[in-house]
Amino acid sequence: MKIRVLLLGVGRWGVNHLRLLHSLPVELFVAEIYPERLAQARALGIPDTHLFHNYREISASVDAMVVVTSANTHFELCREFLEAGKDVFVEKPITLQSEEARILVALAERHNRILQVGHIFRYDPASQWLRNSIQQGSFGRIKILRGNFSGFKRPRSDTGVTFADAIHFIDLFNYFMGRSPARVNAILKDFMGRSMDDASLVTMDYDGDDGTTWATVESSYYPPGKYREVVVVGEELSAVCDYNIAQYKIKTFGNKHIKDGGDSKAIEGAVHQIEFPPEEPLRMELRAFIESIQTRKHPLADGRSGFEAVRIVEAALKSAKEGRTIELNR
Template sequence: MGAQKGDVRVAVVGYGYWGAKHVRVLSSIPSVDVSVVDSRPERLADAAAHHPTVGLAARLDDVLDDVHAVVIATPPHSHAAIAMQALDAGRSVLVEKPMTTSVADAEALVETAAARQVQLMVGHTFEYNPAVWKLRDIVRSGELGRILYVNTSRLSLGRYQDDVNVIWDLAPHDLSIVSYLLDEMPAPTSVWAHRNFHRRQADVAYLRLDFQRTDVQAFVHVSWLSPQKVRQVTVVGEKMMAVYDDLSDNERIRIYDIGVDLETIDDPLNAHGHPVSYRTGDIRSPYIPFQEPLLLQDRHFVDCVRNGTRPDTPGERGLDVVRTLTATDAVAASSAVAPNFVAPMTPSTTSIAS
């Protein structure tokens, strides 16, 4: 069903923590009609209480004929089957991160979207975040100098997930941000993941990612088991350094005019000579007007559905991130040294790929 210039009818499948936010922002976009699909009646009742005008259904089958597009915000293992059902029916699809839980499923979605000539988009929300756009401008302008490494921290007493580990749950954001900044996908070279309070899944992890073209390493720390909420990306350049703090109200990016220079120590007997000298200067914080990233993302999806244009975060981008996440499982499994030390993600039980 092709969308006309007027209304776009969208079904949001999954009215949980994140699906409820999709419903809120989509309902605020002019000429968009929203239906909510959730298998749990209490979630539909909650949707009706907050959004009296939306349609309600227990199954996607019940509304698929009446919508142009489908947004999928169910748990990750269910993404592939629901997305395939919608694409097969000729509907455009926005799938939450991680797009799928296997590479084969992600490839199947990308192929089906191309064959049906509909839009497949992945919900890499940070690529619609004006602070991340600004950070990319800063990196690209060269003012930080050659990028040496990137460090990301995504920590809190988090929402434990059952069907994916902390890497698959949180690191898609960091993979999407850092690969967007550097315009390159990384290879994971080391993974340390530990299961503390979950029966099967790791709840704390550290990744090292190598970006070969740009010769940059990224270190990613993700945790559901940390006392403080932290959402930070630090980019360390040869000349300057930048910190993006997503939780800051008015200084989401700070550029530090600081660094070190290598000292030449001529006298080998001078054991007290410093190996480096320090440069210190101003700290600047560029103005970044606030715009809700999820609203920008969903508005972009609606525009793509309306105009038949390719999304900025197409299915191929979701596939790239799923490939990297899958590689983290392999690296983690190969470096397991003790029963709880690493916990690769439990394999998908709902794969659509044979």
């Protein structure tokens, strides 16, 4: 029997969930309050018996929920579904407050439910290659991580750009390092006067036995173009990953600084391009969610990773407001 999945929300990003869930081996139901959005599901071939304006008409009869609604609705919806014994996929951010995220994690554990968060970059093969190479020591000690998630586009109305965009690479750097940072500092700007940030620069210190890795994430709605770039700088190897590219996302550079008496020399090493089979990361993370439901295996982007990402964004907002570095408790 196919897993019965209810998709909540067919907005800008929800339409992609709709398309891909429809292609996966699940029995798909859709709930959306706006008739014109529900019509998109009907046009895709979802029968009227599987379309609802009120999710509560069908929620008791399905196995799992995919929540792609505005961020300020995530906590109450996920809490309701987890308490009802449903597995839940929720788009990032898991919640807008870390304490709410902590509650959802505890609920998922108490009810033995899958709670997966839409930290999509974890599921990109390029990210997994970088994570594995870092963990295996191919880069040597990681000195710098730099992320740029920017580009000219319409701002989200439910959150600022740090919650909307920077959180992607904040979570990704946690994934690379296998831990959260010890300190967070941030500068946020509200150029549009909406009382929420539309330009953001977050810096994080990841302390380790071999020293501190300095990480920065830049995001804003202003630069022309679309930037989805991550730079990893290690003592033995460096890499540039452009997530806008389908196959040849990563270039590695064997560059090193070496001592030459009292000076240092910059030695440029070999450059290699890494190829990956073209795969849509959203399809991969939704497929992983279905597999987690079937196997009860812990998701790669679980509720705890969602909690940590929100905790760091909270620290960034506090840092910008108070003009100081925020220490994070382990």
